[in-house]
Amino acid sequence: MIRARDLSFAYPGGPPVLEAVSFEVAAGGLCGVVGANGCGKSTLLALMAGLFEPTAGTLTVRGEPSPGRGGGVRDGVALVLQDPDQQIIGATVEEDLLLGLPPRDARRADEACALAARLGLSELAAPVQTLSLGQRRKLCIATALRDGPEVLVLDEPFAGLDYPSALEMRALLAANRQAGRTQVIASHDVEPFADLADAWLVLARGRLALGGPTEAVFPELRRHGVRPPSAWRPGLEVPRWE
């Protein structure tokens, strides 16, 4: 579903941020992208969502290559940014949630509102500036899921979420997997979703240090600045987070 071949990227005028990264994410998989601050996680996710194009190498998402025909990668991929304030456009919860929906599509509007309510956002008239950081993050997640994207790319989705919301987030991820959606989650903390992911990409200073299934990756995590889940022990399955 997602394939990178020798992917490199540099912001204009800057040094390489990603260098010769190659990997595959299987359709319907849930892949964790982890690594220390500044290793390139958010940049890689932005490339997957078509916000940028590789400066060298290729990235293919849903069969659409990047660099490639304009905007192809963007179709069918939803990205939830790390900073909700860079994503929210509407003035109220409802306005942001329904932005871009056909005005008379009551069914989709109802579904979007139900999704927001699942995440604890039932005050649709609330101005967005009155929401807490966690609530703004939930609004972005609801808006991203609203159109049923084939690929969902989430940057630090658990950051700032309280315990019930983290459980709800986990339930959403599990439901997405059940529905066959491909998911990529960037995080510096694997704890809240370690038992849900089936593959990992570990970045270190812009390079792919390690990739593969949990049993191959977790024993090496600490070496790359990432703490394994507290209840995990080598040779054992990752215990369910609850």
Ligand SMILES: Nc1ncnc2c1ncn2[C@@H]1O[C@H](COP(=O)(O)OP(=O)(O)OP(=O)(O)O)[C@@H](O)[C@H]1O
């Ligand atoms: N818009 C930008 N312009 C120039 N450089 C940038 C930009 N965004 C990120 N960078 C640089 O790219 C590198 C990777 O940043 P990125 O945000 O992708 O890392 P990250 O792994 O997501 O970090 P964190 O865990 O802190 O969120 C960093 O050196 C950062 O300074």
